[in-house]
Amino acid sequence: MYKKTLWGAAACALLLASAAAQQPKTASQGIDEYRAMLQDGNPADLFEAKGEGLWKQKRGPKNATLEQCDLGKGPGVFKGVFVELPRYFPDTKRVQDLESRLLTCMSTLQGFDEAELAKTAFGRGEQNNLTALATWIAAESKGMKFNLSQSHAQEKVFYEVGKRLFFQRAGSHDFSCASCHGEEGKRIRLQDLPRLTQNPGDGVGFAAWPAYRVSNGQMWGMQQRLNDCYRQQRFPYPGFASDATIALGLYLGVNSKGAVSIAPAIKR
Amino acid sequence: MNKSIKKWAVTAAAGLLLAGCASLPSSAELDSLTQTIVKASFRTEGQALVERVTAVDDTNRLCSQADVAGKPLDEKVAKAIEESNFKAIKWPADGKFLGDWKQGEAIAQSGRGLTWTDPAKSANGGNCYNCHKMAPQEISFGTLGPSLYQYGKLRGVSDPNSPASKPIVEYTWGKIWNSKAYNACSNMPRAGHAGILTEDQVRHIVALLLDPNSPVNK
Amino acid sequence: MKNRRDMLQRSAVVAGLLASTGLFPQFAHAAFNKNAFDAKNVADSVKAYGAGALTESKDITITGPDIAENGAVVPLGASTALAGVKQLLILVEKNPSVLVAMFNVTEAIDANVTTRAKMGQSSDVYAVAIMNDGRALFAKKEVKVTLGGCGG
């Protein structure tokens, strides 16, 4: 559920500023109410159902299911894997997040062309299927606490790289992730911004994605969430499942240790 | 770039680890690895050229390093950054600092421009309301920057064209043009310096902030 | 919430089957009221369903947020405890076409429906109950639509 604590101070300011004096309700309370109304009936359910079907369906050039896919807890295990990703995988010798790992499985088990799939635009063709799969896998860890491993040396290195990426000021506007997510209690327009250098709380930040975005009616995985952050930061385009996006995700995930996952969430 | 560097950043990480036993690479090695990963991960799309992350200036590089370290910049370094950015400020060629606050309001409202999805020829917005409270009619404003409501009024500007107002007018222009001239690691973009806003657009924003008729000063 | 998925009933796919067996005979006759959906104001839209003049009524309830963070999805509901409701309408006054949805109410359901609308801008939203006797009772409220995100 949404944190309401951040809204306190802003609420007072808005109450004074707002002309809506006929109702003793602030703009932020109004928006909390709006969000609450949307909780019941999250269209992410549609993608979740689709993802579950896709996992069990024989598909791709090899006409195989994904039921032997190893997401970190052994082949075929999908409960609880999401809250431990990204992690190091010995077979690929890489740190991978959920979407990167699904990409690997769709390639090795089903025979899809990994490079081709990674190049496909979000929301199209097999990318859309990958998002549905990620939505379902994430949902299978709903209510669990994030607990990413930092035991493998590569995982530690990726944390440090992710941290550097988080603070990297660049692009035409000099923005880093920290420009918006480095402090407590800030807003962009009316959106409250979680502080992501620490655990921002249950179901906030890393613990809310994949999420259904009501603004465009799209289902977004973490890869697309980060991709759009970089777009709005005026950065160049980060490759799908690239090391930069995985390292940044791992940094956010490790910081979120102990936060309860509500994914798939519903978002503005 | 030669291909061996671009190939896989992970290989580089593994190499570092093997060389340095199981301990974490040094901070400098991690900086370098991060740059390798950035080069391998980002690509040009639309008007968002890859150089935006591979060729950052000293201001951004030094401020990012300070952020990672969690320590403020060395005072001398900060001063030097501010001086070089101040020198880079382009003052209005015709000496006119103020434009039309109504156009300024529209620019302040717009958050468009310079992303890889924006057409290269479209006008850029100022993104002002994303971070600042300005005209009180707009309740959807951000709090990343200080409130600018009554910016001119609070500074006693009743006639922005008077000699007495000159220092404030110039500071306002300079701050919008290049925020880092006044605060080395400011979170604010360098609107003029980075080519986000044109000279005319900056004039309109200055008017929005300082014109006594602007809703900002009501 | 934790068992939400377990509560979800798997929707059995019977597409086409029921339709072809004639379980929905009314569809053969159902005439989508194009005039009502083309109407540019609330009165014209309601009139297109053959109802009389609009009367505001405390017995009708419109539910919706005071502020919508995004106009693309605005939850709106229409309800009444009155008996003899024929139809419930949900309308957005400032949309290019005002009517969002019309529900034919039967004795088998509560006169209480909720859906989600798109809104282009802040506007009054209406719940209208067309009664069996032709009266059109309404309730309205204002929903403010804010600009979400960074505007980019």
Place this chain on the structure above:
Amino acid sequence: MADPMRIRAQSSGGNAVVRVLMSHEMESGQRRDSAGKLVPAWHIMEVTASHNGKTVMTAEWGAAVAKNPFLQFTVKGAKAGDKITINWKDNKGDSRTDEATIS
């Protein structure tokens, strides 16, 4: 063909609350594509709800119903084990029917 609906039907106090999510673009007809051309409206027009085979509600929808539509209503006298069936038809002639058991 359209993706399946998600239907939740829960009995409470002698009635059943039915919540439905439908997978549909609900293109408004107001939006322009990147070339500046109006994207034609594409939306669900008719919805029918049945309880154990008997129609309990029909609806007409316009293009202003939000993408991936949500619908909630309450069926009187419905109990656990009963069947709820939802059907929709859109303005392109596509349709979909799904069924759920009340829990």
